[in-house]
Amino acid sequence: MTKIAFYGSSLLSAYWNGAATYYRGILRALAARGYDITFYEPDVHDRQKNRDIDPPDWARVVVYDGTVPALRAAAANASDADIVVKTSGVGFQDDLLLAEVMAAARPGALRIFWDVDAPATLAELHASPDHPLRAALPELDLVLTYGGGDPVIAAYRALGARDCVPVYNALDPDTHHPVPPEARLTCDMAFLGNRLPDRDARVAAWFFAPAAACPEARFVLGGSGWEGHPMPENVRALGHVPTRDHNALNASARMVLNIARDSMAETGFSPATRVFEAAGAGACIVTDAWEGVELFLKPGKEILVARDGQDVADLVRDTPPKDAARIGRRALMRVLREHTYTDRAELADELFRARLKAARAIA
CATH class of the missing domain: 3.40.50.2000 (Glycogen Phosphorylase B;)
Known part of the structure; x- marks a missing residue:
């Protein structure tokens, strides 16, 4: 051996x-x-x-x-x-x-x-x-x-x-998979990521700004390091989210946001682990644009790609739950077929x- x-x-x-x-x-x-x-x-x-x-x-x-x-x-x-x-x-x-x-x-x-x-x-x-x-x-x-x-x-x-x-x-389908939504985590958009220096500006542009532009929507922020950071009133910060709760968070949000760090976005071809975790739970993923995304999930069909915070806000407003669920199902099928x-x-x-x-x- x-x-x-x-x-x-x-x-x-x-x-x-x-x-x-x-x-x-x-x-x-x-x-x-x-x-x-x-x-x-x-x-x-x-x-x-x-x-x-x-x-x-x-x-x-x-x-x-x-x-x-x-x-x-x-x-x-x-x-x-x-x-x-x-x-x-x-x-x-x-x-x-x-x-x-x-x-x-x-x-x-x-x-x-x-x-x-x-x-x-x-x-x-x-x-x-x-x-x-x-x-x-x-x-x-x-x-x-x-x-x-x-x-x-x-x-x-x-x-x-x-x-x-x-x-x-x-994706490890035994670890990340669809589960029933939980009322405590229900929201229109969730983002899960620790606060890091080369992520701050992109989170401000792709998450906090869209939340401020959509005061009627509910946003949930998971991850360590965000304590004390100013954020719109419709953003609820959870702090560190244990792995055991990732499925529930991904399944309870209408949409799940992926935000690449600066270095990852510049280099491209580096899908975050959380993209596959969210897809494995059947979530409708919205990602900031990075080179190579189409090699993993098909934009518009299996994942939604936002060029900026305005695009994120528009997707929150214009993507009904039925359409979001359909995109999430397609993402799940794709990752199970090709990306485990x-x-x-x-x-x-x-x-x-x-x-x-x-x-x-x-x-």
Whole structure:
């Protein structure tokens, strides 16, 4: 059985950790294909106090203290694995963790950097020629990303990566699926996203401004960090929404808004995890425009695309519940047919088998 040592932010908690559902979806699907997975996560940022799930039966989870000695001890365990993965945005001493994990990997092991925020990572690398990750790229076997398309692939190769392959976000239908609406979450439009510096302006333009323009409509805002932020009276802020409540939120809103962060919108080809989560619940999704959306869902039929906040306001006013429900059903059928983590794991499995064979031959 092929062993994977996976070093990420958190598998157990989605608190300030938007990549959690991506990790869960892809790793669970890989486990179903026979991989033996150990996930290493640091006890930082109160994530362990805000767990969304218990340790699953398809992966072993090792939680280590947010200290350098504990990091080094956890990294040393990479020597037992056939595939060693360090993700972006672990949240504690990322550069040191990368160095320690890759140094511990045994000869013939596949060494991977898995970037769950490629546009932001690339911006950081371009701004810092001496960045440790930039120096490490030529020594790694593979860079995987959860989006970005050709622009991200080309950028990573130009920085010295041997290869870069997107493994896109997707749907885990066992986790995200249609449920009955709940009165406490009923609204005309919902947006779920933590407050981040490169999201503020777009949320103001695509969510708060349309809410102000549609005072008769009800808007719901989920996510951490919005406490104290000024917002129209018809916006109800929920704070952190646990993963277990995502289906209810998506199913209770007439429309669900997706707002890309600045870097994602500029790079394109990076559908957020929440797009697939909402589609999996049968929600009518409204998204700000980004390049490549038509590769995942058909605009006007399976998803609605807004060029600006005025478009969002118009869609809130002009899309009746019956039409919204129809678009949501089409989105659900599309993602079940083409965009599940089972599909993504098949791609990753093929990559791993081919690259492991090559890495062992070199060793």
